[in-house]
Amino acid sequence: MASPSASAHIAQESDPIIAPGHSLGSVTEKISSVVLTKEFRPGWLAGFALCAGLVMVLAISIGWLLIRGVGIWGVNIPVGWGFAIINFVWWIGIGHAGTLISAILLLLNQEWRTSINRFAEAMTIFAVMCAGMFPLLHVGRPWFAYWMLPHPNTYALWQQFRSPLQWDVFAVSTYATVSMLFWYVGLIPDLATLRDRAKNVFAKYIFAFLSLGWRGSSRHWFRYETAYLLLAGLSTPLVVSVHTVVSFDFAVGIIPGWHATIFPPYFVAGAIYSGFAMVLTLAIPIRKFFKMEDLITSRHLDNMAKVMLATGLIVGYGYFMEAFMAWYSGNDYERYLLFKNRMQGPYSPFYWALIFCNVIAIQALWSKKVRRSPVALFILSIIVNIGMWLERFVIVVTSLHADFLPSSWGMYYPTIWDVALYLGTIGFFLMMMFLFVRFVPMISIFEVRMLLEQKKEKEAAS
Amino acid sequence: MAQLFNRRWNYYAKASIVVGGLSVVAVLGALGAYFRSPLYTRQNEFVDQPVQFTHEHHVAGLGIDCRYCHFSVEKSAFAGIPPTKVCMNCHSQVWTQAPILEPIRESYRTDKPIKWVRVHRLADYVYFNHSAHINKGIGCAECHGPVDRMPLIFQTASLQMQWCLECHRNPEKFVRPKDKVFDMTYTKPADQAKLGKQLVQELHIQSKVSCTVCHR
Numbered sequence: 001m002a003s004p005s006a007s008a009h010i011a012q013e014s015d016p017i018i019a020p021g022h023s024l025g026s027v028t029e030k031i032s033s034v035v036l037t038k039e040f041r042p043g044w045l046a047g048f049a050l051c052a053g054l055v056m057v058l059a060i061s062i063g064w065l066l067i068r069g070v071g072i073w074g075v076n077i078p079v080g081w082g083f084a085i086i087n088f089v090w091w092i093g094i095g096h097a098g099t100l101i102s103a104i105l106l107l108l109n110q111e112w113r114t115s116i117n118r119f120a121e122a123m124t125i126f127a128v129m130c131a132g133m134f135p136l137l138h139v140g141r142p143w144f145a146y147w148m149l150p151h152p153n154t155y156a157l158w159q160q161f162r163s164p165l166q167w168d169v170f171a172v173s174t175y176a177t178v179s180m181l182f183w184y185v186g187l188i189p190d191l192a193t194l195r196d197r198a199k200n201v202f203a204k205y206i207f208a209f210l211s212l213g214w215r216g217s218s219r220h221w222f223r224y225e226t227a228y229l230l231l232a233g234l235s236t237p238l239v240v241s242v243h244t245v246v247s248f249d250f251a252v253g254i255i256p257g258w259h260a261t262i263f264p265p266y267f268v269a270g271a272i273y274s275g276f277a278m279v280l281t282l283a284i285p286i287r288k289f290f291k292m293e294d295l296i297t298s299r300h301l302d303n304m305a306k307v308m309l310a311t312g313l314i315v316g317y318g319y320f321m322e323a324f325m326a327w328y329s330g331n332d333y334e335r336y337l338l339f340k341n342r343m344q345g346p347y348s349p350f351y352w353a354l355i356f357c358n359v360i361a362i363q364a365l366w367s368k369k370v371r372r373s374p375v376a377l378f379i380l381s382i383i384v385n386i387g388m389w390l391e392r393f394v395i396v397v398t399s400l401h402a403d404f405l406p407s408s409w410g411m412y413y414p415t416i417w418d419v420a421l422y423l424g425t426i427g428f429f430l431m432m433m434f435l436f437v438r439f440v441p442m443i444s445i446f447e448v449r450m451l452l453e454q455k456k457e458k459e460a461a462s
Numbered sequence: 463m464a465q466l467f468n469r470r471w472n473y474y475a476k477a478s479i480v481v482g483g484l485s486v487v488a489v490l491g492a493l494g495a496y497f498r499s500p501l502y503t504r505q506n507e508f509v510d511q512p513v514q515f516t517h518e519h520h521v522a523g524l525g526i527d528c529r530y531c532h533f534s535v536e537k538s539a540f541a542g543i544p545p546t547k548v549c550m551n552c553h554s555q556v557w558t559q560a561p562i563l564e565p566i567r568e569s570y571r572t573d574k575p576i577k578w579v580r581v582h583r584l585a586d587y588v589y590f591n592h593s594a595h596i597n598k599g600i601g602c603a604e605c606h607g608p609v610d611r612m613p614l615i616f617q618t619a620s621l622q623m624q625w626c627l628e629c630h631r632n633p634e635k636f637v638r639p640k641d642k643v644f645d646m647t648y649t650k651p652a653d654q655a656k657l658g659k660q661l662v663q664e665l666h667i668q669s670k671v672s673c674t675v676c677h678r
Binding site for chain 1: 628
């Protein structure tokens with residue numbers, strides 16, 4: 001019964017992905033107006049300045065690290081892997097939601113991905129950048145980091161392909177490359193829209209250059225769809241493989257608490273879990289601040305919360321299985337580590353805090369009311385972010401600080417520089433997000449328009 | 463709406479892919495070539511010394527053994543740079559007035575060592591041991607080249623790690639009988655493949671290629 005005119009409203013749907021009242025033009029106008037304005041809103045400027053300040057902290061802590069070496073960190077024997085690997089795993093995990101949303105949900109034809117995939121992918125790229133900093137800095141002399149890549153050299157040097165750390169190099173660099181390509185290819189039609197709408201000549205040329213001569217001909221669209229689908233196909237295995245390889249950093253080591261076959265699936269679930277938490281942490285303020293509630297609806301929040309609940313339950317199962325296998329194996333070291341050290345040892349408050357954050361707190365998500373409340377979800381997403389950081393802390397530190405030989409036991413305490421570097425990467429991540437929402441269309445314009453049109457056709461047919 | 467970039471830009475865009483790729487290859491290739499060239503390794507370069515000592519004359523002409531001057535080569539990591547007194551053993555008798563030898567005599571009079579300039583420089587983090595190599599049948603010339611034919615000494619080998627490993631991975635290709643180690647005229651026999659294997663056995667040469675052998 002819908003009217004055939006282009007500005008026809010979508011008929012009321014009980015739980016829409018796009019709020020009623022939008023036309024093709026209003027979608028374009030709404031999203032592109034954030035970018036195509038001379039105005040910098042005070043809230044944006046204040047947030048950006050705060051994050052830029054944290055980036056200064058990052059610069060200082062990297063500078064001091066390069067001057068003095070990794071000795072300024074709290075790492076030492078027996079805990080040789082401290083904040084650097086904890087933060088690396090945490091950031092890489094966060095990136096996974098973006099890839100899942102953009103690749104797997106695309107292949108599964110989940111329409112609701114459309115309004116969140118753009119900034120989830122941006123989040124992935126920035127998270128991978130933050131993640132990459134830690135191993136690079138932890139090698140001590142980052143200017144030699146290229147030694148990790150196979151290349152002809154005069155040292156007759158060849159990489160140690162039996163080491164999972166070497167696999168990390170390939171996993172993470174592939175991930176970064178594919179994520180970046182995927183994001184950029186998906187941006188091209190929107191960049192062309194911005195080119196056509198921009199008033200500023202300078203902006204026009206930049207968008208024209210970046211949109212690679214996109215004219216929107218059907219041949220362009222055909223090629224675009226093919227390329228995008230291929231990239232989605234390439235990204236799909238990466239959602240699973242990257243964090244699997246990261247988990248091998250631990251699982252391949254014969255340390256109690258690490259040497260477990262459950263690690264790969266449990267890490268992948270944890271990655272998606274923390275990633276969705278981060279998407280929510282970012283999406284909720286963004287939709288409020290830019291008034292995007294009609295494009296990022298409570299249906300989106302609800303769906304993301306459901307994914308978070310499901311993956312959170314898998315992670316909880318992982319914790320249970322770790323404890324069960326330690327008990328069931330009958331191995332003294334495994335049992336000691338899990339029950340005496342992790343649950344009752346010096347770091348036990350962190351363990352119980354992580355159980356609270358990752359297992360108990362998220363049970364609230366069973367309630368539809370919570371899943372649809374932005375405030376409750378925002379708080380929960382922060383709790384999950386903290387919980388997932390604690391998880392990596394507990395895995396790394398409790399297993400290392402007390403291993404087979406009691407004479408070599410010790411404690412790990414991070415220093416101010418560990419904390420400064422970590423805060424610095426958070427600042428860098430948020431600063432990049434601030435730049436992104438201001439200078440790039442944060443929601444895919446053409447995909448939302450397509451969705452709108454498809455809905456209309458469906459309704460006309462019914 | 464008018465196009466912002468005219469048609470020609472299509473060609474620029476396509477060309478940039480090829481040119482960009484080629485320039486990356488060219489830059490990497492140039493870097494690779496530079497780091498392998500004598501410009502970087504300082505091979506075949508004469509080095510200014512306080513006295514232009516000639517190995518050719520002393521070794522080939524007079525038949526002085528390497529160990530006469532480099533006395534600690536069999537016992538120590540360091541081969542030994544001769545003190546002025548070693549020079550004066552002969553030069554207090556021969557060429558006593560030669561102007562070229564004045565720095566030697568001055569050093570002897572004032573008891574201040576001559577500042578010889580090192581020609582074969584390894585990186586600081588490489589712990590090379592001369593005695594280990596000498597006692598396992600690696601000839602001086604294997605690394606230092608035909609010193610008996612060098613009027614002025616220069617570095618012949620690249621001294622890069624891949625060059626070290628060439629021998630460390632296949633010592634049988636380079637090893638010689640122990641009594642030929644200081645023989646500058648020795649040439650490898652036709653049956654080096656067989657002899658080498660046998661010498662590796664006899665001299666108990668264990669190919670050490672792990673990092674900590676040299677980088678301690």
